[in-house]
Amino acid sequence: MEAQRQEAAGCADDAQRALSERYRAVRELTVALVAPLSDADATVQSMDDASPAKWHLAHTTWFFETFVLRDHVPDYRLHDERFPFLFNSYYEAEGRRHARARRGMVTRPTLDEVRGYRAAVDAAVLAAIGTLPQAARALVALGCHHEEQHQELLVTDMLHLFSENPLEPAIWPAARKVPVAMPGPIGWIARDEAVVEIGHAGEAFAFDCEGPRHRALVPAHAIADRTVTNGEWAAFIADGGYRDARWWLSDGWAWVQREGVEAPLYWEMRDGVWTRFGLDGRRVVDPAAPVTHVSFFEADAYASWAGARLPTEFEWEAAAAAHDAAGGNQLDVAGAIEPRPSAGGPAFFGDVWEWTGSAYRPYPGFRAADGAVGEYNGKFMSGQFVLRGGSCATPRGHARASYRNFFYPHQRWQFTGVRLAKDL
């Protein structure tokens, strides 16, 4: 009995240590990602969809301070009473907040002051972690996953900001390239009609929108064993793909016309060669690597042109379930990142988020959690499409087969790419 109690306590100690370790690692990676940024780099907002790096740094901290420290640590005093107004995002229940489109006006607090905010909250969380009730520990874990999401946005928002600078600065040195052969033709993974289990199961962490796990009927189909490459995309462009209404959804065609879209985001033809901008500056596009920074509209048009379609999220999940979600080209350390040519063999995780043909809607039985945290995902369930798989900017360990990312069909500043499917 005593031994059992000790063992339980030991387990609890292990769990606490693991949680502390996890917290520390996540928080450190975030700081490492912004290491090359100046105060100005970290402050400017380059478009409404993006947020300043400083805001990401502070908002993820606000999450822990609000839902863990404020709500669960007796006598906790806010680091700065004005910060909640500045660094809340969309949690209506948490009261008024600074307009999203004006986040770039906040030149003060400075980047250093925000680092100080992070350090103070980190100290308080780590000091409290041993005495937190279980519900609060779950919020620490949730906050880590939340911060990982923002790590990815941090990278893509930085990329967008620097792309707006005519000087096209390189923030990181280019990654070393390993020469890889051009991938061969797409192979097709066929599957008969079947009722499959979809969604997250088990005790491990998952966002609310990944459940409840439920049965779904997946029709007979085939799914590609790799994503579309830059070389294939260049052929689509060369074939006039962006100028032919046949391939496009009506909204997509309007978008292409209105925005004058002619290639993936960050691509520019220079001296007859396709180049792209990245955190390592402007460089020549690698035809063997997965295409990225394409919108759903572009992905869907490409699929039509190729005589195929996008997979549904269920088809994708059924196919990906057998693969290692922690494999592939995902984010491990700070530095220049980009999709890389496949070394071979089907891979469903890493490199690029893959647009599916599924609108982002709730699973059967979905219920939003109560309270402010409950606003988390359900409120975005209109007008967006699901992406699956994780990208080179996704922190390794963050992705799962059941993971549902989502964006509007015109958005493309994330590392988004295309996998084809077809009916059988």
Added chain:
Amino acid sequence: MEAQRQEAAGCADDAQRALSERYRAVRELTVALVAPLSDADATVQSMDDASPAKWHLAHTTWFFETFVLRDHVPDYRLHDERFPFLFNSYYEAEGRRHARARRGMVTRPTLDEVRGYRAAVDAAVLAAIGTLPQAARALVALGCHHEEQHQELLVTDMLHLFSENPLEPAIWPAARKVPVAMPGPIGWIARDEAVVEIGHAGEAFAFDCEGPRHRALVPAHAIADRTVTNGEWAAFIADGGYRDARWWLSDGWAWVQREGVEAPLYWEMRDGVWTRFGLDGRRVVDPAAPVTHVSFFEADAYASWAGARLPTEFEWEAAAAAHDAAGGNQLDVAGAIEPRPSAGGPAFFGDVWEWTGSAYRPYPGFRAADGAVGEYNGKFMSGQFVLRGGSCATPRGHARASYRNFFYPHQRWQFTGVRLAKDL
């Protein structure tokens, strides 16, 4: 042998007579619907989403002229060579066309000239119908369904136009009201998880997006036996439903704030009483009748407030399959129309189109038809939600259990309403 041939000929005669009859009836109803309109009424475009009545009259005619007469009747000469540019809608393959938002600039041809265009094409179609190849007859049938869709738009676009006139003109006398008791509480129709057949089957006409018929797994759920009433909606308003972010999707909340939405379209509080505008002018809202002219955003918010959700289109179709698609309050003759209080018993057709929680996306195996007619439905499959059932403005006979209507989540000038569902 000879007898068989005669019988076959007889069948063909019957089929031809039926098609001619159908054609005549559809075309006559359209003309009846615009009987009270002046040339000016028929010309003005009140918003980008709506089209002038004259345009509807001409566009439906252009459809027959182009795909039946031009393509299948030897030596047919266009009634006016300038009309295709004016009256094509979104058929990119049919070439350049007049900008949608400028349709209201076309004061000429006049309403009378457009009536003349209709008469000429009608004569040509009816003269040719006996000799048309089968493919062309199918296009005549398709054109009739197409025109029925435009009949409904004609009614709702007229309503919108007149609602913009400060004089609030009544175009038709009010329908005679039969006193009906207030409906009782919603009853719930429960169903266990099951694989069901979804989509159109058989030889009868259906739009491409209604198929292919396929199996889908529908989870355990309950669906309401009637739609939400005006009285219930007034309670939602009185409870502050339009001012409480909790109930709203994020995009919906932005829409409510931006547009200052406080009630269904055409509702106005006058002297403390809710009124609505209709083709019979402004009148007091009937609390027993189904609420209408609400957007998906409003429908979804109402469902959240009511502790329920919207049904999926599959749940709806499974429930509706047993009901008479030609029953209920649908459009039979020209005149003032509006949703009416239920006489009792579950009804799934008529009164109001019911927002489902399903995004408008292709069924497994869907392929767009080839050529210009093939542009028909597939290209709209992003950003819109499916509505089911048919409304008081839907020509009786047009609706089916498999019928998929679709609109953007903010649109509400159609007769759109709400049926609730819940997970079991």
Added chain:
Amino acid sequence: MEAQRQEAAGCADDAQRALSERYRAVRELTVALVAPLSDADATVQSMDDASPAKWHLAHTTWFFETFVLRDHVPDYRLHDERFPFLFNSYYEAEGRRHARARRGMVTRPTLDEVRGYRAAVDAAVLAAIGTLPQAARALVALGCHHEEQHQELLVTDMLHLFSENPLEPAIWPAARKVPVAMPGPIGWIARDEAVVEIGHAGEAFAFDCEGPRHRALVPAHAIADRTVTNGEWAAFIADGGYRDARWWLSDGWAWVQREGVEAPLYWEMRDGVWTRFGLDGRRVVDPAAPVTHVSFFEADAYASWAGARLPTEFEWEAAAAAHDAAGGNQLDVAGAIEPRPSAGGPAFFGDVWEWTGSAYRPYPGFRAADGAVGEYNGKFMSGQFVLRGGSCATPRGHARASYRNFFYPHQRWQFTGVRLAKDL
């Protein structure tokens, strides 16, 4: 004594008869101008700057009904109590009014009903004219001038509407052309520095903004003896004038870029020849005729390109004072109109309104009249430029040397043209 009284009465009779005659003539011309319009033609609003013909017909009538009949005829009952809301324009003091940009929604009252409104008000005014107090007679006179202004707008708004119709309908037959030799080079009328009297003097009617008459110092300068021709303008285009920032004001250059302006409004190059749209349809541009439908920005850019400048309104008025304001090509009867090649000799009135380099601002001592009528002109005195002279759409007799027309620098749907000037 008696004789004197009779003579006075006789004078009054004459004045009354003249006023009645004037009223009748003005009102009839308005009706003649819209003779070819259908109900739809008269209802549609083609842009925010323009108004429907029906609105012009009713608004000018509202002016008489409000300021003459309502205010000065005992027991007068409004023709329709709902009309003031619909047909007031910008008289804030007269209460709420229908939004300008929604004027085209008013399909009812019909054109015939508005004609009935005109007839009823005409009858009432003509019946009352003998007994009106002098102040009210002055308002009748003011109303006639007001209506003349709207006659010109009526013509230009109709032209704009029909230009939006892809069918390019011709409403009137083309005017008969008298062959005229190409005008020779511009002659320059020089004037030394002088203090001159500017503004309206005397008892005859003038708008408030034309006074008070005052002294102004006009510097030494030369003013062109004719306006710029279509042929000269085509040379400006051919020389790349629309693509060279050097010639343009900063706001003008932004406008050219944003709107993609490449030629005067209604011009289109067809088969290598410049054509223009008019109320007689699309026809070849006459190189000898004055250029028209150019904005201030274009006029100013042309002048820079030509090494000249626009005249000030004082320079123009000083030069024009010696010329016959009722001469030249002005509006006499309904029909197709357009600027015509000069028959020779300097002319300052008719053909085209001439952009001056003077911003529209009050003269020294200007005071707005009291009450609603007083809103008339003063409130528009920001952001607009003065035009002088009158055009082919200006009712003959309406223009004066002191007359100040005004528009925003980007507007060009009026018959606006260019006269050059230079410093000496």
Added chain:
Amino acid sequence: MEAQRQEAAGCADDAQRALSERYRAVRELTVALVAPLSDADATVQSMDDASPAKWHLAHTTWFFETFVLRDHVPDYRLHDERFPFLFNSYYEAEGRRHARARRGMVTRPTLDEVRGYRAAVDAAVLAAIGTLPQAARALVALGCHHEEQHQELLVTDMLHLFSENPLEPAIWPAARKVPVAMPGPIGWIARDEAVVEIGHAGEAFAFDCEGPRHRALVPAHAIADRTVTNGEWAAFIADGGYRDARWWLSDGWAWVQREGVEAPLYWEMRDGVWTRFGLDGRRVVDPAAPVTHVSFFEADAYASWAGARLPTEFEWEAAAAAHDAAGGNQLDVAGAIEPRPSAGGPAFFGDVWEWTGSAYRPYPGFRAADGAVGEYNGKFMSGQFVLRGGSCATPRGHARASYRNFFYPHQRWQFTGVRLAKDL
């Protein structure tokens, strides 16, 4: 002869020393003004009308580098070849340039690098100044005046940026307040009609738009001996001035409605007291001080309400000619600044720029200078109004009686105020 030559050389030496001294002083003040700014503060652009501090620092430097060093110093190599694209402003002749509205995207070069750019150009200019041809020295002088203009914009743009930060940071300590009695009623300075000389004369520096000096007839009028105070403005607000269309120009009324304007920029009612935001944070409004941050529309409306009008720029110049342009409350050193209550006696310079009723247009005989520098002022001569006098943010010595500042009628982020005038 020799002595004369030496004297001439001595004069030249003196002139060169004076120019060097002037250059040094201007450049140092600019740097002092941004002393409290972080890299982020100096980078963000808070609205399209404003520019980042870093941009002002670099653009003024670019002016010297381009027009002095590049054009007049043999073998000069640009500090950075990419800077002209970034830091050119509106000199079309100088080639492509970065879009104005995207200036805030340029996080790199950093503030320190821009300081380095300044230092390098300063060293080169000061080294070259002795050997520059006279034309180039004139450009150095022009560049100093140009930089003084940007000093004022720097201050007002910084103020606008910090006003967008919800934390309302105080960048400078508040100025020490000397208690001053409330100013008495406005005194009126009357003047009979007269022909006066207007515009810049003599050898001293002036911008092109201030000349040529010319005669103008100024009518009999009276001009106020002081500007309108905050206390008087509060009375206008309290009297409903912002809600009464009578006082407003039509464009102004539309602006007030559209923007929801209810008080001068930066004013907020807190606990029943009017406060304003400044570089010293948010503080209570001083009723005795001149009102500032009002638009032309507001100034004009106030004048109408007060039964007066705005002075013309000629009336203003005639009255101001006798006053010391270097007196009053103008910018001497970096620090918090704001309009101060008058110590007594008429003052025409300092505190606030005074809106005149004159549109910004060229004087008789005005000609734009040739080449890129010639684009300087003439191209802005549409749609803007002239302001006279100089403000608390105008570097002392920069203002002149002939100085013509200009802004659009809705702009109010400059220190702009109101002086009344009336007709006699």
